[in-house]
Amino acid sequence: MAQAQISMYLPPNINPTKAAIAYGCRALPKLNEELQSEDVTTRQKALMALCDLMHDPEYVYQAIDIGCVESLKALLKDINDLVRIKATEVLHIMATHNVGRDSFLEHGIIPALSFLLNDANPICRENLHKTYKHLAQLPAGAQGIVNSGLIPSLVWNLQKEQMAVQELxxxxxxxxLQEDATEALGSRLVPFLKQQLLSGNDSIRAKAACTLMAISIPLQGKNQVWQYDVIPLLVHLLKDDVDEVQANAAGALMYATVTTEGKYAALEAEAIHPLLGLLRSPLNKARLNATKALTMLAEAPEGRKALQSHVHNFRALQGEAIEASTRRAAEIAIKVIEWKP
Structure with missing residues (x-):
């Protein structure tokens, strides 16, 4: 006669590291309760399950409504490494959604995360910086980071973190810095960015040049770029093998050459010819930035004289460019070059 026998093995497709998800509308409230459990294993499993659910915007809305953000905020102080890692991972995933970013600003997640800037676990720090990167994409988020006084800490961490985190x-x-560059200018960011322009990593060079572009918007930033002799390096990067690096270097020069000192430093570094070469770049922003930088140089008598034989390049750009902004920039450049006192 046949006998029933219970298997000693788990059913297929069951992950023992994740909490079992309750059915329907009870799923997230149950996980939120488990996030507040005194048992560390329960908290870990709940976070593992929550990481998967947060990829769906519908679940992000629900999680915010039932108070998961406050639960995650509390877990940032947990003594268990895995709990902190998974809590920052959940926040990073939520930060990819607009509703998540808005909620973080409302619940004070920016200062709460700042306590982990020097966390011993590198994965935790990387998740933190991924979250900040997404938050900074909103003007309110960028302003929130500035208002929290975190810029000097970010500059300091930039100098000691691994390369992947430096990019973030x-x-x-x-x-x-597009919101406010004051604290960064007082934290010696420009000299460090100068070092980053020499990095062997293409992405680091491109992002360092982009950050220099942002810090050069205020007058003090323009002056520091000139004072720390960054302009010759930017001119050198106009001939970089990477289009993005070229475009961002041209953008930084576009701002730095607004001042008289910046103009003559760029002219001395022979910036005109590599900038003219970028007028044929496949990237529109490279063409646009180069055109505007050349316009700045044309405001100096020496620059205008050197560019008078190249007006045909700007006329060609004006006729070929699809983007209205580039056509307009080329038109202004021609007027400045052809101006006679």
């Missing part, structure tokens, strides 16, 4: 910090700084 540069992205965050580039967005934040």
């Amino acid at each position: 910090i540069l992205d965050t700084l580039a967005s934040c």
Whole structure:
């Protein structure tokens, strides 16, 4: 006679590291309760399950409504490494959604995360900087990071973090400095960015040049770029093998050459010919930035004289460019070059 026998093995497709998800509308409230459990294993499993769910915007809305953000905020202080890692991972995933970023600003997640800037676990720090990068993409998020006084800390961490995290910090700084560059200018960011322009990593060079572009918007930033002798390096990068590096270097020169000192430093570094070469770049922003930088140089008598034989390049750009902004920039450049006192 046949006998029933219970298997000793788990059913297929069951992940023992994740909490079992309740059915329907009870799923997230149950996980939120488990996030607040005193048992560390329960918290870990709940976070593992939450990481998967947060990729769906519908679940992000629900999680915010039932108070998951406050639960995650509390877990950032957890003594268990895995709990902190998974909590920052959930926040990073939520930060990819607009509703998540808005909620973080409302619940004070920016200062709460800042306590982990020097966390012993590198994965935790990387998740933190991914979250900041996404938050900084919103003007309110970038302003929130600035208002929290985190710029000096980000600059300091930029100098000691591994390369992957440096890229994230540069992205965050580039967005934040467009809102306010005051603290960054007082934190010796320009000399460090000068070093980054020499990096063997293409992405680091491109992002460092982009951050220099942002820090050069205020007058003090323009002056520091000139004072720290960054302009010759930017001119050198106009001939870089990477189009993005060229475009961002031209953008940084576009701002730095607004001042008289910047103009003559660029002319002395022989910036005109490589900038003219970028008028044929496949990237529109490279063409646009180069055109505007050349316009700045044309405001100096020496620059205008050197560019008078190249007006046909700007006329060609004016006729070929699809983008209205580039056509307009070429038109202004021609007027400045052809101006006679």
